Amino acid sequence: MYVNTKEILEKASKNFYAIPAFNINNLEFLIAIIEGAIEKNAPVIIETSEGAIKYAGNGDIYRGANLFVKMVREYADSVKIPIALHLDHGKHLEYIAAAVKAGYSSVMIDASHEEFEKNLTITKEVVKWAHASGVSVEAELGQLSGIEDNVYAAENVLVDPEQAKIFVEETGVDFLAPAIGTSHGAFKFKGEAKLDFDRLKKVKELTNIPLVLHGASSVLKQFVDIAEEFGADFGGAKGVPAEEIKKCVELGINKVNTDTDLRIAFVAGVRKYLKENPKEFDPRKYFKEGMNYVKEVVMDRLEFLGASGKA
Numbered sequence: 001m002y003v004n005t006k007e008i009l010e011k012a013s014k015n016f017y018a019i020p021a022f023n024i025n026n027l028e029f030l031i032a033i034i035e036g037a038i039e040k041n042a043p044v045i046i047e048t049s050e051g052a053i054k055y056a057g058n059g060d061i062y063r064g065a066n067l068f069v070k071m072v073r074e075y076a077d078s079v080k081i082p083i084a085l086h087l088d089h090g091k092h093l094e095y096i097a098a099a100v101k102a103g104y105s106s107v108m109i110d111a112s113h114e115e116f117e118k119n120l121t122i123t124k125e126v127v128k129w130a131h132a133s134g135v136s137v138e139a140e141l142g143q144l145s146g147i148e149d150n151v152y153a154a155e156n157v158l159v160d161p162e163q164a165k166i167f168v169e170e171t172g173v174d175f176l177a178p179a180i181g182t183s184h185g186a187f188k189f190k191g192e193a194k195l196d197f198d199r200l201k202k203v204k205e206l207t208n209i210p211l212v213l214h215g216a217s218s219v220l221k222q223f224v225d226i227a228e229e230f231g232a233d234f235g236g237a238k239g240v241p242a243e244e245i246k247k248c249v250e251l252g253i254n255k256v257n258t259d260t261d262l263r264i265a266f267v268a269g270v271r272k273y274l275k276e277n278p279k280e281f282d283p284r285k286y287f288k289e290g291m292n293y294v295k296e297v298v299m300d301r302l303e304f305l306g307a308s309g310k311a
């Protein structure tokens with residue numbers, strides 16, 4: 001069932017669980033994610049970045065956005081579980097327009113790199129015309145890049161809860177990504193994971209809408225080890241442990257963005273298969289091994305986020 005993201009996230013918010021949003025760039029990841037979600041009888045959000053849309057359309061973003069809608073709807077229309085398609089980190093209006101026009105369930109306007117007032121103005125505008133097409137909207141406050149250089153984010157790039165309240169009231173945004181100390185990619189923390197739970201709690205109390213955790217991959221040891229055994233070098237990779245994510249869910253996170261964990265699992269499977277089968281060159285065989293690992297990650301997340309059985 002193809003659904004509006006807002007609808008499934010509001011249900012998650014009321015019932016204190018989170019729905020994972022998995023990034024895809026191709027058909028293989030989509031199949032693995034949907035198979036995992038069906039097996040767990042769970043709602044799931046598929047998301048594509050601007051880069052994914054450009055890649056899928058081989059440069060033509062309207063084609064890319066249309067292809068993703070068609071692929072996802074082909075599955076969604078024929079299965080029972082709720083499936084939403086979301087534009088991740090929309091930073092350019094032409095991508096947001098392409099996604100809305102193609103029929104995405106929701107879009108993210110990420111103007112978090114702008115000053116607060118400008119972020120608010122841009123977000124408000126996007127909300128107005130996305131809502132006119134029945135598409136729900138995510139925005140971001142604070143910046144996620146804080147830990148990218150292995151430096152803990154300075155106070156001012158994490159979300160300000162009072163600003164979040166004003167932002168949500170004035171923009172009418174449907175769900176919000178507050179920066180609380182995570183970052184994208186495989187190298188999130190130098191030492192232990194350090195998230196600002198108090199800040200998250202305040203944002204939820206003051207906004208009372210579904211909240212989104214970006215940069216939420218755990219960088220799972222079992223797949224890093226397999227990938228490295230078969231030639232990868234992910235030295236120093238570190239993610240957010242499942243226990244920390246669960247604490248975030250208790251405090252009001254309802255959408256958990258995951259890309260890196262799927263990428264690592266996939267490449268581990270492909271590397272392993274190719275190394276063990278040096279004569280093989282059929283992509284269906286080596287992709288399948290990656291897809292099996294992706295499905296494992298998907299099912300594990302659906303379970304510990306509490307989405308399992310919530311279809």
Ligand SMILES: O=C(CO)COP(=O)(O)O
Nearest residue numbers: 185215216217257259260
């Ligand atoms: O936030 C993300 C996509 O928006 C993905 O985060 P990870 O890099 O931690 O998987």
Ligand SMILES: O=C[C@H](O)COP(=O)(O)O
Nearest residue numbers: 023049051052089184259
């Ligand atoms: O938030 C970023 C996602 O992991 C997507 O990354 P990407 O721009 O490389 O597709």
Ligand SMILES: [Zn+2]
Nearest residue numbers: 110112140144
């Ligand atoms: Zn951002």
Ligand SMILES: [Zn+2]
Nearest residue numbers: 184214215257
């Ligand atoms: Zn993100």
